Amino acid sequence: MKESGRRRGLWPRPFDGLWLLGSALAFALIDTGLFLASGPSPGALGPYAPLVLQLVCDFSVLLLLRFPAQVAGFLVVAALAMLASDLFSPGLLVPAVQPTLMTVPTITPVVLSQAARLLDRRRLLWLAGVLALLATRPWNPAWNTTPFGLLATALPVAVSMYFEARRQLLRSLRDRAERAEREQHLLAEQARAEERRRLASEMHDVVTHRLSLMVLHAGALRVTSADEGVRSAAEDIRREGAYALDELRDLVGVLRNGANVEPPPAAPAPVGDPAELVAGSVAIGVATGLSVTGDPATVSPTVARTAYRVVQEALTNVRKHAPGSSAEVSLRYHPGGLDVAVTNTRGTRPPDPALAGSGSGAGLSGLRQRVELVGGRLEAGPAPGGGFAVGAILPAYVPTKEGLPR
Incomplete structure (x- = not known):
């Protein structure tokens, strides 16, 4: 993974700043306790030089997400200085009497665990190798130095690399599943x-x-x-x-999913006028009203034919299944298309069994498929008061190659 130098600000999220600050304070308390246990340093840099170095390393993690390579480099420099002090000038940057034999900053596990996702693999391995070398002192192995050095350097890197690889694998599998879908x-x-x-x-x-x-x-x-x-x-x-x-x-x-042709300048006559269907319904004794708003010329012939079929099927069902009821047909033309609504009241007489059973039972289903084919939506169901309502929302224009005037 590439170094995250493109991020703006110290932390991508406020939560990142909180947990980094908490980690810095926790390790600052640990370092302060270790310093008090060992006593002031007699070195030339002053009695508090070891504590100051540890605290600077602790609070450097606040810059870790923004400058991971720089913080890691500073940690390596601090570890080299601590090792040199321990070997050549005890008490300068490390206590003369150390509670532990670690010669790397105590904040090292936190920095290495985050570096696994912030630095590229090669730089991470070099960093972990140098710090592990300084922490374990292979030239002078000891039971209280080498194991703790590995726990502070190699273990955080290994664990972080495992979880980072697992996270990348899960993301890859998720991406592949989405791509396959x-x-x-x-x-x-x-x-x-x-x-x-x-x-x-x-x-x-x-x-x-x-x-x-x-x-x-x-x-x-x-x-x-x-x-x-x-x-x-x-x-x-x-x-x-x-x-x-x-x-x-x-x-x-x-x-054929027709091409994107422009609508014809003059639309051909539709297959029929819904007003004729209403008149026919009235003629056979069904009180049917018609309400038309807008300009019928705003919709294409294909849409007009579909609306005609919606009204036709709805009025046919009224005659079959709700004798003695009244119906209302509403056509609302607008720039976005056409809204069709056919409602009827509860029937006052039982339906004729021969007439009610004359259909195939797939009228509304076929009508819904027809409406959806032109990009519309059909809704049908019981209406308040015991009647029935059929409504369709149709687009203004359906591009086709075959429906143009000849």
Whole structure:
């Protein structure tokens, strides 16, 4: 790990300053106790020179997170000075009668334990090796020097390196798991997109072709037939087929995840007007109101067709499952899209079993899939008072290649 010289301030977090200050105070108390136990020093630098050196080393840890290499270097210099004093001038920087035989500052374990995550591996090993050499005195091994020297130098480094390696391993495993999850998600999305393109190709090559032939044959029959009834029926077939062809092409474009094309300047006529559905509902005896706000021209034909299907399915369910109820249809056009709401009151008569059981039971489920396909959201459920509510939030525009006017 690189040296952390890029950090601003002495401590990255306030908590770091607190525990470093606590460590410095704790070791300052230990050093003061050891100094009092050994007595003042008779050296030329004064009686308190050993204590001052230890206290300076103790409080240097406050700079450790900001200047780790400099603090470690100062610790090595202090250890060399202590060793030289012990060998050549006892009492100068170490007590003449030492309670311990360690010739490294007592704060050394704290500095080395933090250096494992603050310094690169090579610099850390050099630092630990020099301090271990000074602390253990291999040229003069003793049972009360070598073991304690290793405990103060090698052990903190080994433990810190183990936990640092473990932390890096866990982070690496977590990153790999997240990357594998993202790759799996991308593969699933790719598979879905490929399946959508395959379905779109099948619909375009087979269904659209057959439907186009049907529209052409109906148009030809309307022109050539001498019977007015046949011509009228042929025109109805041709018109509904053309509407279905437009809607199918829109659906193919959405399945293909159409390109980012601009919306057409003049939108084609939608598959139907929700007002006609409301009028039809009123005509069969269901009291149905309609509220429209905003400009219908702000939404694309694909969205308008989807809204039409929402209203159609909701009013069909009202007739099937809530006879004798009243319904309210609300269409709110705004720059962000279209909000559709269809609510009905509680039915006053039991539903006709034959009519209620005539559907497949998948109307709302299919409708939700249709709404989500264009990027919208559908909600359906019981309403207060015992009725039912269906609501859809649709975008203003769905880019498709197939839905443009020809």
